[in-house]
Amino acid sequence: MRTDLCDLLGIDHPIVGFSPSEHVVAAISRAGGLGVLGAVRFNDAAELDTVLTWLDRETGGRPYGVDVVMPSTVPTEGLPEDLNAMVPSGHHEFVERTLLRLGVPPLSAAQDRPGVLGWLHSVARAHVEVALNHPIRLIANALGPPPPDVISQAHDRGVLVAALAGRADHARSHVRSGVDIVVAQGYEAGGHTGEIAGMVLVPEVVDAVHVPVLAAGGIGSGRQIAAALALGARGVWMGSLWLGTTEYQSGHALREALLRATSSDTVRSRIYSGKPARLLRNRWTDAWSAQGAPAVLPMPLQNLLVSAAHDRLMASGDPTVVPMPVGQIVGRMNEVRPVAAVLSDLVTEADETLGRLHKLL
């Protein structure tokens, strides 16, 4: 299976794989897809720089990309201390009370670290600056088109720009802003997601724009890749599936939670970032939808509020509370395997499906 996306990105298979793990990203690119590193977790741009230098080496000259989180309208900005002061004390109390009730211990001094700042526009800009000094093929933005000067800088260096869209009108506006590839992210996807399911969204976006479209959301098998291509996508964007690979070095609790979850065990909620995102449903997400839970704060305050709690939840080792964006495809993640084996199976099944479909003619 080859589409023109393969030529555009210099890859063997029209599979773009997003991961916050550089180990997963390197393995995807080495296996003939395009690995895209999620940069939001890097508070310090120098740390991102080090990881990208590692990727330059470990991808062995294969193309890769970087994903940042830049809302198209710049949200509240400021120093972490000042922003923290904007979080109502009742919200902090709710988080503390909930962690106590869920039996989640505090972090040890060694585990404690500052909250995630990658949601801040200034930090995302620093990510872009660092990334553009590496031989990346693609810069992607999870929340629509990056600012015009970022797009210009990328294009000046021959770097393609991709942006996620959950509606056809958004996709149109992304392309007007200069975006080269639209990722049509359906309701079923993990992380930030809209209301329209991929089956409807992908052909709508394909018909709305003249640039290549990647289908995102709910894709974890070759049959689903073939379906995405049938809908007119030139390839797929996959995120959740890699959480279940050997290279994604998660703790035992997350792995356990992912293996146990069915496709019904996710929830679309604003509690992670302030914008609707699909998460693993568990005792932590349930607490936020129970009566008496406070209203979710706008971006970036909500993530500042919960990011220390996320560290505690993750460190607790309890599979019933891990905070994790994941799509409905989590129901298929029932075995931990190396990225190369997963990718090879995807390609084989997609090819078999295209062959099977032809026999129906």
Place this chain on the structure above:
Amino acid sequence: MRTDLCDLLGIDHPIVGFSPSEHVVAAISRAGGLGVLGAVRFNDAAELDTVLTWLDRETGGRPYGVDVVMPSTVPTEGLPEDLNAMVPSGHHEFVERTLLRLGVPPLSAAQDRPGVLGWLHSVARAHVEVALNHPIRLIANALGPPPPDVISQAHDRGVLVAALAGRADHARSHVRSGVDIVVAQGYEAGGHTGEIAGMVLVPEVVDAVHVPVLAAGGIGSGRQIAAALALGARGVWMGSLWLGTTEYQSGHALREALLRATSSDTVRSRIYSGKPARLLRNRWTDAWSAQGAPAVLPMPLQNLLVSAAHDRLMASGDPTVVPMPVGQIVGRMNEVRPVAAVLSDLVTEADETLGRLHKLL
């Protein structure tokens, strides 16, 4: 494009079309698909009998089916008067107040008719009894498997039984109950629907059961049919699309509302029947999600509560209030055309897509 569903049902194209309109149903069957008549609107089984007699003639010997609404657990049953007495007066007041505020006039004496009783188990049973005296090929149930004796009666007469499922475990249980065909109905679908989008649900259901699976939800083009086949479905079940055909003799208001709506203009709500169903979003559905709206009642009380209001809303001629179950594919319904033309385009585009996909190998 042919699958083994064509042989099973005796049809030319693996397209099953649901409609409450016998005119649409006859046209679908005549065009080589399987038309399935929604029976819930018939309060009087004799009236259904007359319409099926008409269908026996108008389908010209082509197969067709009937769809009933039978929850697997029998809900509250009783005479309309007794059931009406179970509806809290505050609910009636809310409905009256809302209709007044939306500018919806009362019905004239000529327009007034009793509420829809098809949601009652006893009425649905009468529908089945009538239907089985006609040469139908399929009996479908919108809410899981019909009771065992209904399945036995159908099988005794060589009639296949289909049931909708929104989860793989439900599909498994349907098949254990004797269902011959599972309709995997995704989140994007109109009417009763679950949380899992088709891209994830269809292959899950296909892998969970050994009977043929139809993909339902979000399908309104040949590309989407090809995608459904890629996911492993043997055919598609389509409902919404036919609302925009010449044969669906709706009033001006509904037609206008359907033509205007985008894929973002639906909402999944329990206000129609008491169970989650996707509806056209408008001032009526918004009123039910506004602050101060009463809690939705269980089936069948909610539909008894709103069915007279539905008649008033529909008769008002106002496109901004029409009560109508419809899927996210409504965004594609931008032109009114005859069923035969719609179906022929679906088949042509599906065939073209299968051909295009093969070239990617």
